Amino acid sequence: MPDTLPVHLNRESLHSLDVPTGIETDGSFDVLLVNHGEAVHVHLHLDDPLSRLASLDANNHYVQAESERPVRVTVDRGATGHGKLKVVTSYGAETRYVDVDLVEPAESEQPVQVDESLSKPQPREPESSGGHSLADRIRSPVGLLAGVALLLAAAVVLAVQSPVVQVGSAVVFFAVLVGLFLAYSE
DSSP states (O other): OOOEEEEEESSSSTTOEEOOSEEEESSOEEEEEEEOSSOEEEEEEEOHHHHTTEEESOSEEEEOTTOEEEEEEEEOTTOOEEEEEEEEETTTTEEEEEEEEEOOOOOOSSOOOOOGGGGSOOOOOOOOOOSOOHHHHHTSHHHHHHHHHHHHHHHHHHHOOOHHHHHHHHHHHHHHHHHHHHHHOO
16 A cells, blocks of 8 residues: 655646645555745645545645655554545645545455464563672762761761760761762662
8 A cells, every 4th residue: 555645746837736636545655745946835634535544644735845754643543544635736726636545454364373482481681780890889979979978977976975976977977988888889
C-alpha cells in the first residue's frame, strides 16, 4: 500500500495543483507537498467521514519555493472506510479532492516462528561492581566533600577546648564515616 500521496504545486503555472484522484491505504500516510515554483499556502481538510477515522496535526501549511514538505495524516488503528481529502492552494485559487479509501491491513504472509527455547530462562550476565576502585570512589565529589567534613570536624575538636563543641564535632565525624560506609558498601 502506498504511504505517500504526492501533491505537486506550481508545476504547470502559478498556484496550479496536480494531485492523484485517489489513494488506498491500510494506515497512516504522508501528503507530500512538492513545490515546483514560488512559495505557496496550502490548506488540507478531511471531510466528516474521513475525520472520524483520521486526523491532521495542522490544516494550513506554508511551502517555501522549490521545496518539499510532508504532512502526516494519522489514521486510527484498524480504521476502515472512505472519505475525501480537500487540497486548496493560495486561499482558494485551486481546489482538488482526493478519494481516500482506508482498507484492512493485509494478513502477514509469514507467521512468527516461536520455538521451545523462548520458554527456558536465559542465563544472566554477572553484575559487575561498576569497575570503580576504592581510590576512584574516594576521589568522587561525595568522597571529597566527606573528606573535607572530616578534616573540619577534627580541626574543630583540636582547636576548641569546649566539651560541647568537641561532642558535636565527634557526632559529625562519626556521622560522615557512617554515611561514607553506607554509600560505598556493596
